[in-house]
Amino acid sequence: MRMSKLFFQTLREAPADAEIASHQLMLRAALVHPIAAGIFDYLPLGHRVKHKIEQIMREEMDAIGGQEVTLPIVHPAELWERSGRWSAIGDDMARLKDRNGRDYCLGMTHEEIMAELAQTVVSSYRQLPFVLYQIQTKFRDEPRPRAGTIRTREFTMKDAYSFDRDQAGLDAFYPRIYQAYFDIFRRCGLEVVAVESDTGMMGGSMAHEFMALTPVGEDTLLICDACGYSANRQIATFRKPAPPVAAPAPLAEVYTPNITTIATLADYLGIAQSETAKAVFMIAEISAENGAPREQFVFAVVRGDMEVNETKLANAVKARRLRPATTEEIRAVGAEPGYGSPVGIARAKVLLVVDDLVAATPNLVAGANRVDYHLRNVNSGRDYTPDLVADIVAAADGYACPKCGAALRSVRGVEVGNIFKLGTMYSEAMGATFLDENGQSKPIVMGSYGIGSGRMMACIIEHHHDELGIRWPITVAPYQVIIVDLGTEKTPEVTAVAERIYNDLRALGVEVLLDDRDERAGVKFNDADLLGIPLRLTVGGKGVKSGALELKLRRNGEVREIPLAQAAPAIQEIIEAEFALIRATLKPEPLA
């Protein structure tokens, strides 16, 4: 491609509303163009990168037996009503009506459509298993798009779905897609960690998220450097300290004027925060077996030095969602904000959930449900009886690893992919069943597996850039080589050499960009750096005279001399070596 013909315009300054590096660089390098919050055009350079990433996904999915399909973006409401998600999902789903007033939505994901397809096509166990995938636009009306293409409303996703006759089949496939995902990310030059993730109310049995570690990430992960344990903070567990052993002491009220926080309480009484219990009030929306969901007041108790993990709490009480209770709601159950305690509340009105550590710890200080008073020596079982004892505490930096006990490290990451053992929830809802050898009708066991390509592109840039611009891995770069032609009207022989090498490279199938613009050297070098083309060949008077051209690697700044006469094959060889470096990063990733 000649840069004089390329549709692009680099920016010297990034638009003011772009804050993170990848967003700024994607705009400055003319990869994307925003047209609304979380909605982007992909320009020729960005499109090429996105397409390469998707091609790698395609190859790896095909390699594990995936078959590519294209499902629609606009879905009839009826399919989503069958799974219950038409009403379960709120404003994140964009809905529309056709001319006849029928309801449709824009696809946020395709479990329903895939299951419907399986329902239609599959009737026998002989047709199973199989894997379908597509690379398709999704739309989720996110409340807050952010960070360029990391969180958008419209995005492209590679979503795959597996269909097995039983759980064993799914269990056998799962490690294969787990490995394929690592291979996809590594081929794109993106190092990720896989963490266990929440299966939530989807009814699945196992799920992993593939996280690109970066400070701009929106998820918090806990990682054990000693044994490799890693999990999303939403579900991360940890080894709780052993509770002290002591005989229950008599309950005693203590005057604590204006003490409403754990920190001031511990200070005031001269005790550790770990010797207190903290009450957290939530309202859970719980699906009833039949009929409308109901609201349930949830009274959660954790040790004072720990935080409630809302995901764990929601899972423990089987809530669809949780929200903080209002002051009025808290008083209505006999509790007092700031002085909350499980002792003496209107037990009939609340679901009392107590963290297992609190339940096992004697003589904690808790509120008295009365302004300015707390209680000493509160003991679970004696002073109150929990409805539920469960682990509802959020793991945090430095807590003990649940597997080996070493200190966990908390890091930020962006979820670039996820894999999920769905089970039979969707196949049952959509009637996707098959007959087994015995003529028994059974639901197909499904899994779903997604990767966002635009998000991945941004993460690759987050990992591969410097102050000058992007440093694309060779596998996903929009072009592999850029030739900087420094010839002028007075040195047509220089331009002639650049043109010759350009044609030689194209003939070899190399993806090459020729900077034939009437620009000064500095502009061309700076644009080459900004665009991040892995190899830069400079063709100028010096090189043409000496017969040795300068080839510079963008990823590390290394400069090599290559013979003018054999430039194209020499460059092709270097490109091959760059690919080999990426291939060398691939390795087995057994599922722990």
Next chain:
RNA sequence: CGGGGAGUAGCGCAGUCCGGCAGCGCACAGCGUUUGGGACGCUGGGGUCGUAGGUUCGAAUCCUAUCUCCCCGACCA
């Protein structure tokens, strides 16, 4: 949805307090000089000042409403 910030040319910004010809830099077009790390000179094109009302002789500027975008949080199949 709560909190904060911002809308003036493709991008970065000034002008707004205190109403009086819509500006600067980059980018873009033409000419000339230049030519191995973002050249210089001259000339030029491009803006309903987010939108709609209002006040005023006169509104980018004051008032009211509204829309959009960004950041933090909540939320996130």
